[in-house]
Amino acid sequence: MNNYKIECISLNKQYKGRNVLITAVRDVSLKIEKGEFILLKGRSGAGKSTLINLIGGLIAPTSGKVTIDGFIVNQLNNKSLSNLLLNRVGIVFQGFNLLPTYDIYENIEVALAPRGLSKREIKKLAIPYFERFGLSEMMHLLPEELSTGQQQKVAVIRTLIRQPSIILADEPTASIDDITAGEILELMRNLCNEQNVTIILATHGIVPETIADRMIVMENGKVINQ
């Protein structure tokens, strides 16, 4: 067991384009301690989402490895990987990934399904989040009936409600108004402070640097500053 919550060792990811090989993540080595709030910055195409997806085990590296709590993410079989991700890692996707035929309350319900909670317990957990994000009146609308920013809030709720010990958040505030974005960031900061949650927040936008403990900057797949 190592002392770090997350470690990337000589991580590389290449995508096969139609005619070219794109190196999205290039020889990245990182150590992120438990309870750290990391701001992952870099321009569009720098490799932030790819790095987040590698850490979350959603894609396999071309070479190198990621460990979470000492477990090598890309060597786990699917069942252990899903257990690890289910129990520890919550991901807010850049594209939201909400279930289109479920209303937004059901989207949250589904996220809690593995816990085996009763409908009543789920309601008790979920309602305060809907209230906090001003979505109480919209709980029974489909994702497509919400604005982009509102969908983004649902994606954030879906992750936070599972109380993961690691949150990987890919542009979680990109299409949200400044006030709500500030609230989400503050909520995440509190999770770090109070519950020692590790957070990696990727953004190509403007997020106050003071929110994070450390900034990691990517350029052309490389980490140029950490």
Ligand SMILES: Nc1ncnc2c1ncn2[C@@H]1O[C@H](COP(=O)(O)OP(=O)(O)OP(=O)(O)O)[C@@H](O)[C@H]1O
């Ligand atoms: N599935 C894929 N297939 C091929 N190339 C990809 C794929 N995903 C990403 N890329 C390429 O990898 C590079 C890094 O992309 P990535 O999405 O990680 O960047 P990013 O930093 O998250 O950008 P943004 O700020 O726009 O979200 C880009 O050149 C992109 O074109």
Ligand SMILES: [Mg+2]
């Ligand atoms: Mg991205």
